[in-house]
Amino acid sequence: MRWKEQLLRLTPYQPGRSIDAVKKQFNLEKIVKLASNENPFGCSTGVITALQTNPSSLAIYPDGYATHLREKLAGFLGINEEELILGNGSDNLIQIISRSLLHPNASTIMATPSFSQYKHNAIIEGAVIKELALINGEHDLDEMLAAIDEQTNVIWVCSPNNPTGTYIPENKLIPFLEKVPPHILVVLDEAYYEYVVAEDYYDSINLTRKYENLIVLRTFSKIYGMAGLRVGYGVANRTIIKALEPAREPFNVNSLGQLAAIAAINDQEFVEVCKEKNRQGLTQFYDFCEQNQLDYYPSQTNFILIDFKIDGDKVFQYLLEKGFIVRSGKALGFPTAVRVTVGSFEENVGVLQALSDFLKEN
Ligand SMILES: Cc1ncc(COP(=O)(O)O)c(C=O)c1O
Numbered sequence: 001m002r003w004k005e006q007l008l009r010l011t012p013y014q015p016g017r018s019i020d021a022v023k024k025q026f027n028l029e030k031i032v033k034l035a036s037n038e039n040p041f042g043c044s045t046g047v048i049t050a051l052q053t054n055p056s057s058l059a060i061y062p063d064g065y066a067t068h069l070r071e072k073l074a075g076f077l078g079i080n081e082e083e084l085i086l087g088n089g090s091d092n093l094i095q096i097i098s099r100s101l102l103h104p105n106a107s108t109i110m111a112t113p114s115f116s117q118y119k120h121n122a123i124i125e126g127a128v129i130k131e132l133a134l135i136n137g138e139h140d141l142d143e144m145l146a147a148i149d150e151q152t153n154v155i156w157v158c159s160p161n162n163p164t165g166t167y168i169p170e171n172k173l174i175p176f177l178e179k180v181p182p183h184i185l186v187v188l189d190e191a192y193y194e195y196v197v198a199e200d201y202y203d204s205i206n207l208t209r210k211y212e213n214l215i216v217l218r219t220f221s222k223i224y225g226m227a228g229l230r231v232g233y234g235v236a237n238r239t240i241i242k243a244l245e246p247a248r249e250p251f252n253v254n255s256l257g258q259l260a261a262i263a264a265i266n267d268q269e270f271v272e273v274c275k276e277k278n279r280q281g282l283t284q285f286y287d288f289c290e291q292n293q294l295d296y297y298p299s300q301t302n303f304i305l306i307d308f309k310i311d312g313d314k315v316f317q318y319l320l321e322k323g324f325i326v327r328s329g330k331a332l333g334f335p336t337a338v339r340v341t342v343g344s345f346e347e348n349v350g351v352l353q354a355l356s357d358f359l360k361e362n
Pocket of ligand 1: 088089162191219
């Protein structure tokens with residue numbers, strides 16, 4: 001078969017190791033998964049109740065327009081319903097944007113290391129990819145601007161950035177947006193938005209009003225604890241949404257996901273509690289790093305990238321055998337680091353104890 005040549009160069013997304021696989025391999029009873037930046041506190045009880053009590057016929061296609069969820073989200077964000085696009089996770093929105101704007105005669109700009117799916121989708125579309133190295137874990141916005149050429153169609157900005165957890169302050173983002181030519185789409189991926197506490201963070205939804213080439217991506221997979229239900233959304237002006245909609249699969253957000261997301265929005269107290277516990281959890285990690293003189297990036301997310309100055313796979317493997325699944329920095333562009341999702345207080349104590357043991361033994 002005559003596959004797209006670029007597909008032969010790609011490997012499928014490597015997910016964090018599954019709990020069952022690790023249990024079996026190391027004959028462990030308990031596994032703590034801190035690999036995929038999921039919410040250790042699950043989701044709101046309101047979500048569970050909604051799923052249990054609302055009859056949703058599985059034989060019937062979902063509402064392709066996600067009417068009720070759209071209404072709810074628009075009200076919650078203070079925007080018009082036409083300024084929203086729903087996705088089967090924000091991954092799906094990255095795919096829709098790539099499909100709509102990238103092709104072999106287009107170029108696209110992104111930071112590196114950053115979230116892998118920008119590059120992955122750009123490769124599939126055959127676009128020219130320009131990756132600009134992070135500086136101290138942060139996007140080099142000046143270099144990203146300098147990389148713009150005649151063919152540039154999309155610039156990806158991940159804030160807070162995965163895998164560093166760093167964010168772009170308002171006083172750096174605005175001058176950048178001012179300089180991007182209006183025909184280039186800026187994608188601001190805010191998968192971890194709800195975890196941000198930095199006071200100089202910008203109001204991105206408002207920015208979509210001012211910058212007509214900006215789309216903001218968010219998700220119910222992280223603080224809302226619904227990664228398994230796959231719901232994400234994009235906010236932009238109507239013209240962008242209208243252009244993207246034909247590239248969206250008609251039934252991309254499933255019925256249960258729509259139902260659950262409405263219930264999730266209704267429970268902002270849950271979000272606040274998770275945000276607070278996450279801050280406390282991050283402090284546990286910061287204290288550990290300070291005590292052991294390990295470099296890390298202060299995080300605005302629910303994960304932390306810690307540099308152990310040795311092969312990240314070695315740390316990963318040690319933790320795996322102790323029942324903690326994390327991500328080795330090796331696959332993420334930081335070969336001597338590991339990325340750990342902030343867990344519950346007890347989970348954090350456990351993984352930090354294992355890391356202390358590792359440091360003693362090495
Ligand atoms: C920066 C970033 N964007 C997007 C996603 C995709 O999230 P989802 O497809 O679950 O909404 C992730 C998931 O880890 C992420 O870290």
